[in-house]
Amino acid sequence: MEEEMANSNEKPSAQAVNKIAMMALLMIGSFVIILMQTSLGTALPALMTAFNVDSATVQWLTTIFLMVNGIMVPVSAYMTTRIPTKYLYLGALAIYIAGTFMAWTAPTSAFWVLMLARALQAMAAGIVMPLMQVVALTLFSPESRGKAMGSIGLVIGMAPAIGPTLSGWILDGKHNFLGMTWGGDWRSIFGLVMPLAILVFLLSIFFFKNVLETKKVSLDIRSLIESTVGFGLLLFGFAMVSDHGWGSFSYVIAPIIVGAMVIAEFTRHQLHMEKPFLDMTVLMNKQFAITTALVSLTFIAMLGVEMVLPTYMQTVRGLSALDSGLTLLPGALMMGAISPIAGSFYDKYGAKRLAIFGFALVTLATLPYYFLTETTPTIYITSLYMVRMAGIAFTMMPLTSSAMGVLTRAQNAQGTAVNNTARQIAASLGTAILASVMQSVANDNMPSAGLKTADPLAYGSKALDAMLDGFHTSFFVAAMFALAAFALTFFLHNGKVNAAEKGGK
Template identity: 50%
Template sequence: MQNEKMKGRSAVLAVMLIAAIAGALMQTSLGTALPTLMKAFDIDLATAQQASTWFLLVNGMMVPLSAYLARRIKTKTLHLVAYFLLLAGILTSMWTPENADAWWLFLAGRILAAMAVGIMLPLSQIVVLNMYGKSERGAAMGMLGLVIGMSPAVGPTLTGWILDKNHELLGLTLSDSWRSMFVIPLLILLVAIVLTPFFMKNVVPNKKMALDIPSVFLSTVGFGLFLWGFTNVATDGWTAFGSVILPIVLGALILLAFVWRQLKLPLPFLDARVFAKKNFTIPTIGLLLTMMAMFGVEMMLPTYLQNVRGMTPLDSGLTLMWGALFMGFLSPVAGGLYNKVGIKKLAFVGFSMLSLGTLPYLFLTAETPTVLISVLYAVRMAGIALTMMPLTTAAMAALPDEQNADGTAANNTLRQVSASIVVTILTSIVQNIVNTKRPSHAFKISDPLQYADKVMNASLDGFRVAFLISLGIALLGIVLTFWIQGQKEETAC
């Protein structure tokens, strides 16, 4: 009987991992494609970056709802709904006309995809927490970490390979058009859709519970305004009252009202009481720092490699591939180490590696060897592998099983919010520095070589500041480890 149960849950995990690959590719593949999208739609970096920031924004808005949906809707049904929503998002972005006026349609597809991923990934964690005991969760969560960790490697590299030249895949021609980067996630998703009716099981216990409409409103509007304000920083600047300051402040106030309401409800939409547990809150903060440090460099490096170094999308993807593959390899290993050495030591080593791998990026030039960039990126990603899923597992281990859905939703919401904020802030900083230090157009005519040199130096200055902020975040992670308790899970006999 135990063997049958093992086979059943292994098949469920396999289907979720396949779907998670498609979702993760949709989240990470655009980094390499941003320069291509800028040319195709005739837009600047800040506008192109909206494809990532809006994805993270909507993803963060959806995650709180995932806890309710997981309890209310059957696991198999909810997975299928999320998969078809992702399918709609992929097709919408894929067939957007190439002009600046149609950019909103591309973003609409990204929003649909973000809604789907905002359900899929938290739901996958909830399912794992319900299928596996506490002594087994480290390895199972490590497998999810493998998918999340591999996507920064496979996504940008795969996109670069597609954009570099024409290819054939299953009889389909993948041209150098940006549209082709959606084909492979689409095919992977279709496999998950076909397998789900046969292998997915209704794992999460369901119960009838009314949807608290005021909580949904407060959550959606609060997160939406808060993150939308940060999204506008790149184009409008920090002093824009109507589009930046006002929505951030209003969003924060509405979110405070949301939290207050959750503390008063007998059956909260999202139980904010999980943060009353120190062993949940501190690892969750560490996880936020990990996500911010990761995205702070991950979203900047492809643009640096292509716009400053003149690399092709494929070459920039290959430069970063080995580090992300290393992260993918270490993620399951980190799950095992979590059970053996505990989260405190693991997090300290991880954040230290993240800091050491980021420090040399402050001194990048237009001639920095790509081998050095790859090695440093590998060190960073190894540090992220040692912190991301172990911190998630440690946070969830502090909660009773009945709070798994709330803990997962809270954990994932803050992850997406933090990632969205750091990407927006760093993009705005880089864009503002470039705009401030860019020489006049008249100088371009009088001395084009000096003009090009100054433009490159302006871009480098912007990237260095972004990397400095990422280093500061990693150093904060080291400090945080001193407050993490050194508990570790007992290995099952």
């Protein structure tokens, strides 16, 4: 292993590569890892009780995951170039297994242990998400690349969507499986996924191959520090909006401003480097920039509503975390069913027509949420959500394939890192915007505290109306993001551009 790691400018060996086995292992492992991004959302109340912490403290389990994941994505371009594919994937799996075991066994007297475990899980996620895309781009020809990327959409789109439902089901009570009784507590969330991760790790030792060319490149420490500080502060600021609001200078405004300034300096430094840590010049490609912006808008539309809608279901409709998750589960399954089909269509027609159709679906299915009431039928909400997720499936991976298709093969790792970094920031920004809009509008319309004593029934009715106003405005903003993306799709090129074969290796 050490000898192979030391080789520089050396192509992978010509050993037989089982593409199906590699992609299956990569997708299953990535699914298990990315699943943890949202799985703790429904478990936060149980964790508050178990660790005796308040809501602000327990929220750090989500914040630390988003921050570390976002920090690792830019680093992934260097790691993909420097470390052989097999050992990079095995390393990510090993980090994830260690973090999951640490979370599973974390003593309730040491909340910091669970925090560290989440950071390790996020490190693994930050490595495997870009790696999965680069490997798919390498293994499959441009003619069949859309189908492969469509399958990846199963992972990137479904894992975050299924996470809350799965954890809600686990927390709902004890279940029998293979003669064993498990569930009913937060530890089971980690205990359930760990055996599968270990199995993927063991199989990857035999079936995973080195398919990416590695180079002996040096790590620019300045770039690493600027990347970590800049993206870390930016993501931290966005994550704090839901708790502290946009008016908080210390927690929101200052981190965002300083983070943006550091990223600006990081970008300037990269543009003057002979071998940049993160090649920002890919954004000078007009089509790559447009498709990356559209992918970012896709994630804002998807994850923002995925956060707001369950909150509506639980606070206004009074559903449990499990029931609200089950209401949205058909949408996740719809996305899983459509993603491979969308990939096949991309191979035939390119991304433009799919994106126009997809964002039209997302916009038309989001606008009706503006009119939700406390008695809107659940089946209506679920049906609209299914249409939304179908639209997102028609946009997300075809656009990602299109973004990478206009780059040369040598730019794949860097382009994937830039694309994923933009997507990660957009997801955090979108969630922050929709959550803050919902909360601020609700607060502005909340009745006076005096009415609560004078007329409790009237207060309850007006408070419910205020919450609905918040949700309505948030859904309207989400629809406007989708509409903006719909307008931007008309600037995409027609058909497919396979520049990956026109230069580089």
